[in-house]
Each structure stands twice: as C-alpha cells, then as structure tokens.
Amino acid sequence: MSLFARHDSPVIGALFFLLWGPILWAGHLTIAYGGQALLCTLAASSADFDAATAIRLLIGVTTLASGLASVFGAVVPRLPFRLLLRRRPVDADDGTLIGIMRLLSALASLGILFAGVTTAVLPVCAQGR
Amino acid sequence: MRTTARRSAALPLLVIGGCSVEQSALHPTGAGAEQIYSLFWVMTIGGGLIFAAVLLCTLWAIYGGSGIRRTLSAEGMIYGAGVFFPAAVLSALLGYGLYLMQESAFASSPTGAPQIAVSGEMWWWRVQYRDAQGRSLESANEVHVPVGETVNLALTTKDVIHSFWAPQLAGKLDMIPGRTNMLSVTATKPGISRGQCAEYCGGAHALMSFVVVAHPADEYAQWLDGEAAPAKAPDTEREKLGQDLFLRSGCGACHAVRGTAAAGTIGPDLTHVGSRKSLGAATLNNDEASFKRWIVDNQHIKPENGMPPYRIFTEAELDALAAYLDGLA
C-alpha cells in the first residue's frame, strides 16, 4: 500500500483525509437523525417546548457546517491534506489520494444537502404514513 | 353444490383461490393506486434504460476496439456518467419524493369526509361506517366506498400489527396498537377488488384478506341504507329453524345479528352476511355450501381462527343454518 504507508506521514491521517467527506456526512446524519428523534421525544412530553424551531436550528446549523466543510474539502483539498498528513503532496500517489478524496467529498456534500433539505421541507415531528 | 363442497374440502389449496376477485397493483382503480402505478412505470422504465446503457457500455468495452475503450474511460465520461448523471437523477427523484410525501404522507385527511373505521383483528377485519347523518353501523371483511369521493379510513388494531393493503385502491398502511392511522382513499372506477393483510400477524395471516367494493355514488347511499337496516326476518320454515339454531347454539355470544337477540362482538357482525362476497375474510365463496363447511370445518379451512368448529349439527340442521345465514342479505 504505497498510497498510505509512507514513513514520513501518519497512515491514520491519510485515512481520515481520504474519508473527509464521508466522515462529515456520517456525523451529519447522526446529529440530524438522533437530534430530531431526541427533540421530538422531548416535545411530545413537554407542551411548551418548541421542537420545530429547535430542530430546524440544529439541523440547519449542522447541515451548513458539515456541508461547507465537505465542499471545502472538494474544492481546496490541499489544506486538509497538510493538516492531516503534515506535509505537502508531492507525487502521483498523492494526486490519486487527492482525486479520490475530492470525489468522495463532492458526493458526501450532496448527501448532506439531501438530508438537510428534507428536514426543511417536511413537517418536523409529524408521523407520516 | 354439495359435490363441489366435498371436492374442495378434499383439496384445501382450492380454498385459497376461493374468492377469485382481482388483486393487482397493475390495475389501479383508486387515486393513490394510480400514483403508485405511474411511479412504478417511471422507475421501471427509467431503471431499465439505465441498466441497458450500462450493459451496452460493458459490451462495448469488451468487444469494441481500444479507441472505444479510451472514450469510455476518459475522465469526462467517468465524471459525467458516474457522478453528475446519478447526482442529477437522485436529486430529481428526491424532489419528486418530497413533493409526493407532502401531498400524501403528510397531507391532513380531509375533514367532513365520510369515515370508515377498519380494525384488524386476528384474522379478520371489523369495518364500521359512519355517514353524514351520524349513523354508525358495523360490518366485516368488506370495505365499500363511493366512486369519486374521498373517504377517510381510520385504521386501528385490536391485537398485533396488521397492514391494510388494497392495492387497486391505494398504498398500504400499517395498523399499529395504540394508534389510529388515517388513510384517505378515492376510488376512481366502480368495481370489486381484493385486499390483503400485508404484515405477518400470526397463523392465519395469509387468509386475512378482504373485498373492496366501489359503488357509483347513488348506489352507495342505497347500499348504506340497506346495511343500516336490521337483519331480514326468516322467510321460510327452514330459515326459521336456522335462526332458532343460531340463537340456541351460542353463536350470538360472538356474533351480532341486528334485530335479534344475538349481540356478540367477538366475531364479525352477521346482520347482512349473506350479501357479502366472501366468508372468513375472503377465504371462501359466499354460498350455502360454504356456510356449512365453515361452521363444521373452519379450523381446517382457516387454522387457529377465533371460531370453534361445530360438529353437533345434523345435516338437516346445517342446511337450515346455512339457509338462514345465506338469507341474511
């Protein structure tokens, strides 16, 4: 695995770099679904808790934050690269790593957008069919 | 009649085909089912075309020259067909899905529409109609709706989770303990179709079906009037004997026949059972022979169902009982 195993940079850093988008996406999903379920449960048990606003706020903020971070990774991969691998990209292997990372980040951005938009469009705590 | 009864008793498989009314999502006769039907074709044809294109590219790559392979593996092709195309298709589907969910899944049921309460009970359906005049009446295993008018079905369950699915009318909706799920349906064509419990609910789940009857609007009012009326009094001596047997044998502990002393609520209301299309939740046809078979042999016909088999009657008594029940039109 010449792609990861280089004596001069941390393997785990390369993995996190590669999965920049998917990790953000997973975080977003966890917070969006978990937060929504939690806040709706809270709302069901207390009358004066405004779940709709709280949920829209929570999901709006996490969608914006994780979405921007993911897009940022796809557009300017060099920064996260240096942050996580603690060096500059040098050769074709690094180029491949960056290419895959950008692709995954772009797809993750779409996934984050999809999940975020759904909360904005549909009723928040309603039981659908 | 009797020979048919005996023959099919020997062939339990026939029982399943007993009620030969159509049940197919591919012949929609309701607004919800029509939406699902179009969606089905859009998805099937769309998915089929994409699948064919992928196969074609694969064959092309295998059997075409190196020029073709170079075109197919070009960066533009990878990004275009591999990323942008799926992203665009998925985005369009998401938009469409969100639109549909707002239109149907989260739409509030129209207020003031006629309401029918359907309760799933292992393994049959209790159906209660409430009309505009506030009349409430009970029937079973059949859902009658007027064509062209939206009706709210209030779906509940007495025991476990069931799922109400009338594929020609609308999508399926679960019946969940402690909850009332509203399903708004609009029949678009008159006719009879079949529905089915679509959530495994125990032993006789597969035999928990029902019949949907969509009436033209004026006929519906007429039907409802007939259904609201008490049971017809026995016409003949035989039917009279049948009624006596019914009332004396304890049937009334579980079954109601409005207008008589029978007022049980454990089993299906039998006030107009003779006019129904089926017996045992669309398990048997509705005729005298089937009534007899059901009374004697229901635990073989529909294992584990909530009615005990009755082997105490003579053939003549069974005939009388069946004539009485069949006469309850």
Ligand SMILES: [Cu+2]
């Ligand atoms: Cu079932």
